[in-house]
Amino acid sequence: MAILSKEEAQAILKKVVGFSKADFCEVSLRGSDGGNIRYARNAVSTAGQISTMSLGVSSTYGKKTGSATINEFDDASLEKVVRRAEELAMLAPENPEFMPLLGPQTFAESKTFNANTAAMTPDTRAEMVGKSLSVSKAAGLDAAGFLENSTSFNAVMNSKGLFAYNKGTNVSFSVTVRNKQGTGSGYVEQDFNDLAKMDTLALSKIAAGKANGSAGAKAIEPGKYTVILEPLAASDILGNMFRGFDARSADEGRSFMSKKGGGTRLGEQLFSENVNIYSDPLNPEIPSSTWSGDGLPIKRTQWVEKGVVKNLAYSRYWAAQKGVEPLPFSRGVIIEGGNQSLQDLIKSTEKGILVTRFWYIRSVDPQTLLLTGLTRDGTFYIENGEIKFPIKNFRFNESPVIMLNNVEALGKPVRTGSGLIPPMKIRDFTFTSLSDAI
Amino acid sequence: MKRRNFIYLAGVGAAAAMFPAIPVIGNEIPVERALEYIDPAVKKILSDVALNAARSKGATYTDVRVGRYLNQFVVTREDKVENITNTESYGIGIRVIANGCWGFAATDKMDKDSIAKAAELAVAIAKENGRLQSEPVKLAPQKGYGEVTWKAPIEKNSFEVPIKEKADMLLAVNDAAIKGGADYINSILFMVNEQKYFASSEGSYIDQDIHRIWPTFFITKIDKATGKFETRNALSAPMGKGYEYLNARAEDKIQTASGTLYKGRYDMLEDAKQAAVQVGEKIKAKSVEPGKYDLVLDPSHLWLTIHESCGHPTELDRVLGYEANFAGTSFLTLDKWESKKFNYGSKEVNITADKTETGSLGAVGYDDEGVKCGKWDVIKDGILVNYQAIRDQAHILGLEHSQGCCYADNWSNVQFQRMANISLQPGKQPLTIAEQIKNVEKGIYIIGDGSFSIDQQRYNFQFGGQLYYEIKAGKIVGMLKDVAYQANTQEFWNSCVAICDQSDYRLGGSFFDGKGQPMQVSAVSHGSATARFNKVNVINTARKI
Numbered sequence: 001m002a003i004l005s006k007e008e009a010q011a012i013l014k015k016v017v018g019f020s021k022a023d024f025c026e027v028s029l030r031g032s033d034g035g036n037i038r039y040a041r042n043a044v045s046t047a048g049q050i051s052t053m054s055l056g057v058s059s060t061y062g063k064k065t066g067s068a069t070i071n072e073f074d075d076a077s078l079e080k081v082v083r084r085a086e087e088l089a090m091l092a093p094e095n096p097e098f099m100p101l102l103g104p105q106t107f108a109e110s111k112t113f114n115a116n117t118a119a120m121t122p123d124t125r126a127e128m129v130g131k132s133l134s135v136s137k138a139a140g141l142d143a144a145g146f147l148e149n150s151t152s153f154n155a156v157m158n159s160k161g162l163f164a165y166n167k168g169t170n171v172s173f174s175v176t177v178r179n180k181q182g183t184g185s186g187y188v189e190q191d192f193n194d195l196a197k198m199d200t201l202a203l204s205k206i207a208a209g210k211a212n213g214s215a216g217a218k219a220i221e222p223g224k225y226t227v228i229l230e231p232l233a234a235s236d237i238l239g240n241m242f243r244g245f246d247a248r249s250a251d252e253g254r255s256f257m258s259k260k261g262g263g264t265r266l267g268e269q270l271f272s273e274n275v276n277i278y279s280d281p282l283n284p285e286i287p288s289s290t291w292s293g294d295g296l297p298i299k300r301t302q303w304v305e306k307g308v309v310k311n312l313a314y315s316r317y318w319a320a321q322k323g324v325e326p327l328p329f330s331r332g333v334i335i336e337g338g339n340q341s342l343q344d345l346i347k348s349t350e351k352g353i354l355v356t357r358f359w360y361i362r363s364v365d366p367q368t369l370l371l372t373g374l375t376r377d378g379t380f381y382i383e384n385g386e387i388k389f390p391i392k393n394f395r396f397n398e399s400p401v402i403m404l405n406n407v408e409a410l411g412k413p414v415r416t417g418s419g420l421i422p423p424m425k426i427r428d429f430t431f432t433s434l435s436d437a438i
Numbered sequence: 439m440k441r442r443n444f445i446y447l448a449g450v451g452a453a454a455a456m457f458p459a460i461p462v463i464g465n466e467i468p469v470e471r472a473l474e475y476i477d478p479a480v481k482k483i484l485s486d487v488a489l490n491a492a493r494s495k496g497a498t499y500t501d502v503r504v505g506r507y508l509n510q511f512v513v514t515r516e517d518k519v520e521n522i523t524n525t526e527s528y529g530i531g532i533r534v535i536a537n538g539c540w541g542f543a544a545t546d547k548m549d550k551d552s553i554a555k556a557a558e559l560a561v562a563i564a565k566e567n568g569r570l571q572s573e574p575v576k577l578a579p580q581k582g583y584g585e586v587t588w589k590a591p592i593e594k595n596s597f598e599v600p601i602k603e604k605a606d607m608l609l610a611v612n613d614a615a616i617k618g619g620a621d622y623i624n625s626i627l628f629m630v631n632e633q634k635y636f637a638s639s640e641g642s643y644i645d646q647d648i649h650r651i652w653p654t655f656f657i658t659k660i661d662k663a664t665g666k667f668e669t670r671n672a673l674s675a676p677m678g679k680g681y682e683y684l685n686a687r688a689e690d691k692i693q694t695a696s697g698t699l700y701k702g703r704y705d706m707l708e709d710a711k712q713a714a715v716q717v718g719e720k721i722k723a724k725s726v727e728p729g730k731y732d733l734v735l736d737p738s739h740l741w742l743t744i745h746e747s748c749g750h751p752t753e754l755d756r757v758l759g760y761e762a763n764f765a766g767t768s769f770l771t772l773d774k775w776e777s778k779k780f781n782y783g784s785k786e787v788n789i790t791a792d793k794t795e796t797g798s799l800g801a802v803g804y805d806d807e808g809v810k811c812g813k814w815d816v817i818k819d820g821i822l823v824n825y826q827a828i829r830d831q832a833h834i835l836g837l838e839h840s841q842g843c844c845y846a847d848n849w850s851n852v853q854f855q856r857m858a859n860i861s862l863q864p865g866k867q868p869l870t871i872a873e874q875i876k877n878v879e880k881g882i883y884i885i886g887d888g889s890f891s892i893d894q895q896r897y898n899f900q901f902g903g904q905l906y907y908e909i910k911a912g913k914i915v916g917m918l919k920d921v922a923y924q925a926n927t928q929e930f931w932n933s934c935v936a937i938c939d940q941s942d943y944r945l946g947g948s949f950f951d952g953k954g955q956p957m958q959v960s961a962v963s964h965g966s967a968t969a970r971f972n973k974v975n976v977i978n979t980a981r982k983i
Contacts, residue, residue, distance in 0.1 A: 038955050040760045044570050046542070046852060047563065048956075067523070071546075093519045093605065144762035146955040176763040182771075187763075252622065253660040253667055256983060260665030270983075359766075360891045364902060364922060367667060368981040372900050372922070374893045395891075395898055395924065401983040432977060433924050435898035436769070 002031035002051040003118075003151050006165040012055070012073065013157035019082040022059035022089060024101050025159040029055045034150030037125050042136055042143055044129070049122065059085040063098040066091065099316045101160040102295045111287035112168030117195040118151040120171065125149065128173070128200045135204040136177050141211050143204065145175030149195070156295055164291040171195050176377065177207040178438075179215055184390075185438050186210025187357055187377035189232065192415065193287060210356060210378035217390040219434055220381060226352035226408070227429040228345050228382065233375075234335075234424045235417030236358040241369060241400040242333050242418070245303055247312040247322070256369040256401055257312060269307050271404040277304040279330035279419075286420050292328035301330060307404075337410035337422025345411050345425045347385040352425070354380040354387060358396070369399045374435055393438075394431035403429065472508045472524060472597040475633060478587070478645040485637035487550045488532045491557035493639065497534035497564070499577065500557070501807055504530050504635040505849035510597060512627045514608040516616060522601055529849040532557045536564035538574025540830075542852040578832035578840045580809055582641020588803025589647040591796060592680030596629040596651050599681050607684070611710045615657050618714025621667075625655035625710075628676075628949065630961075634806070642808040650799055650961055651683050652676035652949050653706050659717040668720040668919070670713040671904055673738050673886055674704045676949045676961065678799045692942070694871055695914050696885065696907050699736065701944045702797065716905060716917075723917035725980050726906070730973040732881035733923060734874055739903045740862070741946025741964035742887040747927040748782075748789050749860040749964065751896035752816050753843075754825040754834065765953050766894025769927070770822055772834075780822045783931030786865065789817035791826055791858040793842050798859045798963035799947045806853040809842040816860065820932070828855045847958040854954060861945075861965035865937035871968045874938055881909035882921060882976065887946070889922065900924045902979070920980040930971060938967035 004012070009029050016027045031053035038046045056069040059082065066088025070081040125147055136143035149171040157163045174189035186207040192198050229237070241256075250257035250264035257265050280300040281288040290298050294316060302310045311327060319326035346354065361373035375393045382388065403426050411423035485502040492500040506528045513521040529546035530553055541564025545556040608625045615623040630650040637643050653674050660667040677683050683703050690703035697712045698705070735743070751768040755761055774780035783789075793800055793811030804810055807829055816824050829840040846853035875883060886904025893899070906918040925933075947963035 036956060038763075040762060041758070043572060044567055045760060046540075047567065048542070048852075050850070092522070095520075096518060142759065142762075144759060146763055148956070174763060178759075178762060178767075182767075253662075253665065254622065254658050254669075258665060258667075261662070359894055362889050362891045364889045364900075364979045365920075365981065366669070368983045370979055370981050372889065372891045374891070374898065376894060393893065393898075395893075395900060397900075397922075397977065397979065399981055399983055402981065433898060433900075433975075435893040436926070437766075437893035437895035437897050 002033040002053045003153055003167065004029070004031060009153065009155035009165055010157070010163060013155060013163070015075070016055065016057060016078050016082060017157055017159055019079045020059060020159055022061055022086050024060040025082070026058045026101065026156065027055065027158070028154070028156045030152065030154045032150050032152035034148065035122060035125060036146065036148040037129050038146050039129060039133065040144035042133055055081065057081050057085040059089045060098065061089050063094040063096065064089050064092045065095055065098060097317045099320065101158045102162050104161045105164070105291070105295060105297055107164055107297050108282060108290045110166050110168070110290045111282060111284060112166060112193055112289060114169045114194040117149060117169035117171050117193065120149045120195060128198070131201040132175055132204040135201065135208050139208050140180065141208055142178050142180060143175055145173070147173045147200070154289070158295070162295045164295055166289040166291065168289070169193050171198050173198060173200055173203060175204055175207050177204065177211040179211050183438060184211045184213070184215030185377045186214060190416070214378045214390040217379070217392045219392045222394055222431040222433050224428045224430055226349060226425065226427045228342070228349060228352055228354045229424045229426060230342060230356050231414050231416040231421040231423050232357045233355040235419060235421045236361060237371060237403065238400050238421070239418050240361065240363065240371060244369065245312050247314045248318040250312060251322070254366070256367065257309070264312060266309050266312055268309055270309050270401060271304060271307040272407040273307045274407055274410060275304055275307045275404050276336040277333060278302045279333050281330055281332065283332065283334060283420070285415050286332040286334065288331040296326060296328045298328050298330050301327065331418070333419035335410070335413060335419065335421050337413045340409060340411040342411060342423045345409055345423055346382055346387065348409070349382045349385060349425065352382040353391065354382055364397065369401050370397060371399065372397050374437070393435040395433045395435060396430060397432045398430045471526065472510065472631065476506060478635060481635040481645065482637065482643050484530060484548065484553055485635065485643065487553045488530065488557040489637060489639055491554035492532065492534045492561055495558050495561040497536045497561050497639070499535040499639055501533050501636065501638040502530060503806060503846065503849055503853070506633040507848055508597065508631040508633070510629045512601065512604045512608060514605065514612055515624045516612055516622065517609065519605050519609070522605065527848055530556065531846065531849040531852065532560045533852060534560045534564050535575050536561045537568030539564045539568035539571045540575060541565070541567060544850040575830050576833045578829045578837060580640055580829060580840065582638065583644060583808070583810070584641060585643040587645045590649045590678055590801065592649045593682040594680045596649065596681040597631060607706070611655060611706050614707055615655070615710040615714045618711050619659065619718050620657045620714040621660050622658040623655055623710070628652040636804065636806065636808050638808050640808070644804045644808055646803055648678070648802060649680050650676060650678050650949070651681065653684060653704060655710060657710070657713050657717050659721060661721045666721060668717050670717040670720065671886060672706070672713070673700060673709055673904070674706065675738065675946045676799060677797055677945065677947070678801050678963070679797050696883065696905065699738065699885070719917050720919055723919040724908070726918045726921045726976060726978050728976055728978045731976045732878045733971045733974045734878060734881055734883040734909065735969055735971065736883070736885040737944040737966045737968065738886050738946055739884045740966045740969060742890050743899070743901055744789070744860060744862055744964040744966060745948065745962070746890060746892045747896055747899055747930065748817065749857045749962070751927070752825050752860070753855060753857060754827045754831045755855045757825060761953065764955050769895045769897050775822050775825065778821065781820050781932065782817050782822045782928060783820045784934045785820050786934050786937055787817055787820045787931050788815070788863040789860060790814065790863060791816050791841065791860055793858050795859050795963070795965070798945055799961035800859040800963055805842040805844045806846050807840070807844040809840045809844070811842040814841060826855065826858050831855065845960055847960060851958050856953065856960040857951060857962045859963045859965070862937065862969065864940045864943045864967040867939065869936060869938045871938060871942060874936060874968055874970055875909055875914060876912040877936070878909045878970065879911060882918060883907040883909055883914060884921070897926055898924070899927065920978045921976060922979050923974045923976050925974055930974065933971045933973060935970050935972050937969045940967070942967035
């Protein structure tokens with residue numbers, strides 16, 4: 001029940017919009033269906049399965065908007081939720097930022113749905129976790145992990161005739177493998193739309209290899225080092241920066257994208273020339289929805305070209321204020337890279353540090369986007385093109401903006417975290433203290 | 439998947455980075471429905487359906503939580519109300535032991551058939567998972583309490599206060615900040631009411647009514663000439679209180695050389711006015727010279743350091759490895775506790791766990807597995823003496839009873855071990871904030887919580903704040919900026935040399951402590967009096983991009 005087809009969703013939404021008496025009405029319908037297994041100390045700790053569907057209505061009189069949601073779908077309930085939203089709208093204060101509704105739009109067909117993933121059962125999950133546990137048990141290591149899959153749909157309709165629908169699947173897996181002495185730890189995480197790409201056995205072997213390989217870490221002095229960031233580490237630290245590509249906060253003067261004296265840094269060379277960043281909802285490796293929450297089509301967008309900021313996201317309201325076209329954010333950021341593998345990057349490094357992932361990243365200064373956080377689950381010293389020995393974890397204080405000005409090399413992008421991200425070789429990365437954590 | 443049901447308040451444009459992501463679970467409801475209360479007799483009948491169904495299918499233990507979770511939030515920026523929402527989530531969660539293993543199922547269909555089916559599903563899941571179990575669950579003994587009730591001792595139910603009054607109050611706060619020189623302000627009022635009913639096969643029927651409130655704001659000021667900006671967040675604390683929290687009396691205010699601080703109740707309008715001035719001072723403040731400083735930490739700041747460096751590492755599930763893949767493990771391993779001589783901190787450091795403290799976020803009569811709540815020492819005279827545990831962990835510590843730390847953030851999620859209020863006890867000798875500062879030769883006085891980060895075993899941390907004052911020869915000489923301190927947990931707590939007395943004891947806390955996969959949130963308070971830590975490493979966080 002939770003996953004409706006385009007036609008089924010459209011039929012419900014039409015009915016709801018038909019109940020509206022307000023000047024404007026927007027309705028959204030979403031559902032998801034999926035399950036998970038959590039395990040720790042080499043045994044399953046919890047397992048769950050959940051199915052949800054809910055409908056939200058926003059009704060507007062003039063510039064006064066009220067919203068209500070419901071999870072019952074008989075006609076009486078659907079009419080009730082519309083009336084409720086209308087009552088709330090009458091009581092609401094005017095929203096000076098209310099934008100007239102969009103009319104019908106054209107959207108490309110998304111690639112987010114995969115039938116194999118949608119067909120996953122508790123047995124599939126158990127089998128996938130079993131493969132992961134077989135690795136840790138055979139190696140005499142301890143695994144703690146989480147496997148989750150979901151199928152979901154989203155649909156919106158408004159009283160001006162806009163209708164959009166998207167259906168997607170996702171399967172995600174992460175595992176931390178530690179040795180029995182607690183002196184070594186490894187980690188992997190991965191998510192895909194397509195189940196066939198997920199290999200929990202191979203991924204768990206990588207984590208187990210890092211658990212063994214990181215044992216007996218030596219302490220080296222904190223300071224500035226050339227680092228090789230695995231794609232996960234790069235994604236961890238850059239996720240914060242992507243959220244800053246917002247025109248309004250930049251115009252308001254409270255973002256790293258703000259220009260001294262007013263305005264934004266759109267058009268400025270903010271990063272190294274080898275940095276190119278774009279998003280494309282139709283990229284087969286990292287597909288995403290082809291429409292935004294407010295019903296705008298999402299298209300391929302170049303955010304950074306040769307280090308120059310080419311676009312910032314504009315909400316419909318802010319775009320109208322600034323007299324430009326609105327540009328929605330997109331999920332699935334792609335950083336272009338080359339063909340070099342992680343191994344190639346290591347080989348070309350005289351002295352450096354290999355980082356598996358970062359942890360507990362928090363903003364220290366929004367003006368410079370300075371972040372702090374720590375390395376975790378496999379940090380290694382590189383000398384003369386080889387991994388020499390594991391090293392103790394570091395705390396870093398670094399800005400991703402500074403980091404993307406110090407790019408030595410970018411490898412082949414892979415799907416990780418929030419996008420398609422290459423392994424990166426970065427010079428002068430700032431580690432400020434040592435951690436005893438393993 | 440649960441997270442997809444959350445309504446995130448992050449969609450506030452520029453403030454998105456400053457707002458914590460605020461999850462709200464449930465369906466929107468008319469405001470007056472929040473004032474309804476379901477008759478405990480009805481909840482008992484529903485609970486008995488589940489208890490009987492589970493027993494008939496072979497459960498050896500069952501507990502049932504009939505939960506109604508209400509949230510209300512009012513969100514504004516400058517002269518605009520951005521969002522007003524009321525939500526309700528009502529359903530039943532059933533946890534059983536069968537074949538020595540836990541099973542859990544939940545439903546929001548509150549008819550007897552659906553409840554019985556959910557109970558049967560929980561038993562089936564337990565039996566299925568039992569095949570993978572190496573040793574059976576061992577529960578600490580717990581007597582049934584019969585039919586009992588507990589209500590948070592609030593003075594005024596926040597949900598009774600008209601929405602317009604709340605929105606007008608926030609708009610007045612915003613107006614005061616803008617008139618005082620701020621360029622932007624986002625303000626929010628968040629209120630929670632948990633109406634929880636717990637029943638177990640051991641004979642408990644516990645009805646509880648819990649209230650929480652959190653008023654807060656985020657102010658930004660921009661220096662047009664340099665393009666630099668600074669922010670100042672509210673010095674409020676989320677509390678386990680009703681709307682009376684916003685009615686501050688003279689005795690709720692602490693006047694210091696650097697402004698007014700709040701104890702027990704909060705004056706949001708006054709704080710916004712002083713914040714507007716202070717954010718301007720922050721822009722002009724001197725950038726800190728890195729090095730070793732004696733830190734004087736206000737409770738509005740220190741709560742978060744306590745939370746991260748003592749609250750989390752003494753959670754027993756982390757110590758045992760159950761959170762290894764998400765929240766992390768702990769450096770406070772069992773051997774350190776068994777030794778009875780692990781010096782976590784100096785002799786001044788006494789840290790307690792307390793699920794009963796009036797007005798705190800964690801205060802309840804009984805936890806979510808029906809254990810009457812209490813208070814116990816975690817760090818005694820600097821030594822690690824205990825952890826935070828629940829019924830199926832108590833035997834690991836040789837305890838006869840659970841410590842009552844079980845919590846689920848919703849009826850639909852299974853309960854597990856969550857943090858109790860973990861608080862630093864005040865000093866036994868009379869000591870005021872002014873005296874604390876007077877004794878410092880070279881130091882920094884830090885107020886309010888800011889940037890925070892700690893490693894997965896809770897050794898190495900870095901914290902920022904809202905306001906930093908330089909102390910020279912016992913006097914505050916001016917404001918600093920670009921301050922953060924880095925330390926090792928054990929070294930830091932061993933550098934604690936003086937804690938102000940009981941009269942300065944205040945609570946801070948978090949509405950949204952996250953743990954578990956799928957993640958659940960939990961609200962928890964941390965009390966302390968102003969405390970001094972000697973020779974802590976301070977770094978300068980200014981950069982150029």
